[in-house]
Amino acid sequence: MNDPILTESKDGVFCIEICRPDKKNALTSAMYTALADALDAAERDAAVRVIVIHGQPGIFTAGNDLGDFLANPPLQENPPPPVFRFLDTFSSLKKPFIAAVSGVAVGVGTTLLLHCDLVYAGTSARFQLPFVSLGLCPEAASSLLLPALAGHARAAEMLLLCEPFDATKAREVGLVNAVLPDEQVVEHALAQARKLAALPAASVRLTKQMLKSAQQALIAQTMQSEVRHFKERLVSPEAKEAFAAFFDKRKPDFGQFNQ
Ligand code: COA
Numbered sequence: 001m002n003d004p005i006l007t008e009s010k011d012g013v014f015c016i017e018i019c020r021p022d023k024k025n026a027l028t029s030a031m032y033t034a035l036a037d038a039l040d041a042a043e044r045d046a047a048v049r050v051i052v053i054h055g056q057p058g059i060f061t062a063g064n065d066l067g068d069f070l071a072n073p074p075l076q077e078n079p080p081p082p083v084f085r086f087l088d089t090f091s092s093l094k095k096p097f098i099a100a101v102s103g104v105a106v107g108v109g110t111t112l113l114l115h116c117d118l119v120y121a122g123t124s125a126r127f128q129l130p131f132v133s134l135g136l137c138p139e140a141a142s143s144l145l146l147p148a149l150a151g152h153a154r155a156a157e158m159l160l161l162c163e164p165f166d167a168t169k170a171r172e173v174g175l176v177n178a179v180l181p182d183e184q185v186v187e188h189a190l191a192q193a194r195k196l197a198a199l200p201a202a203s204v205r206l207t208k209q210m211l212k213s214a215q216q217a218l219i220a221q222t223m224q225s226e227v228r229h230f231k232e233r234l235v236s237p238e239a240k241e242a243f244a245a246f247f248d249k250r251k252p253d254f255g256q257f258n259q
Helices: 029-044 066-071 082-091 108-115 142-150 152-159 167-173 182-197 201-234 237-248
Strands: 005-010 013-018 050-054 059-061 097-101 104-106 118-122 126-128 178-180
Touching: 005 029, 013 029, 013 182, 029 082, 050 182, 059 108, 066 237, 082 108, 082 201, 097 108, 097 182, 104 108, 108 126, 108 142, 118 167, 118 182, 142 152, 142 201, 167 178, 178 182, 201 237
Parallel strands: 013 050, 050 097, 059 104, 097 118, 104 126, 118 178
Antiparallel strands: 005 013
């Protein structure tokens, strides 16, 4: 099997491609480890000035592999499970982080964007935060960052009703910088990355730090509390029913569970 996380470093830009298209780029534990390793390597490498992440045209990522959640729920404390290591890593990057998104961007495929510095979306991009409909709860500080970005009412639509939304709405709420034809989105993100890579690296990093510093401690604290709840929800009967229903290709029945 091909490595589902591909990386390339060129002209100061470190590019990560999620490449498991037959499963809509759903992320397994091994893929989270590869992603976190790639981000760590990019942060350490002095030649890297900017990091870009993308999938394929029409697929960013369908989020966590639900089979993995069912078979190997990430419950351990130490070391942190790969999914939570990945969240910690992208939320504390010092170098600029750019996403190019087209097609499905589900779960962490959307929450990750709240931690990017620049986000470009293809017209086919379809974002969704289905945590509640999976019996789970928000992660990656989305319970803090999304209402701050979009306001409570729109964040509630996304996080409580789990309604998918398109690139135009994502642009309107400030989640993405620009909407482009799908076939141009990665090239545009790379062009923006090259522009950033040509600027004084220390000033770029300092400015990123200044933009984020007021919220950094709160983000870390929120993520810790979300992780605690998320782990409890992962083994809840509601979540097990939701995961099983996805693979059985049926609607979950949450009516059978009391509060
Ligand atoms: N975990 C595991 N497998 C997944 C997956 C996921 N998150 N998302 C998609 N897949 C698999 C499907 O099971 C299917 O596999 P199969 O061909 O062996 O049956 C394949 O990827 C294609 O998915 P499919 O549902 O047929 O594509 P679609 O275009 O109709 O729908 C999605 C795409 C992303 C809207 C839909 O697959 C989906 O809702 N996935 C679950 C998303 C999710 O809840 N993620 C977790 C967030 S925490």
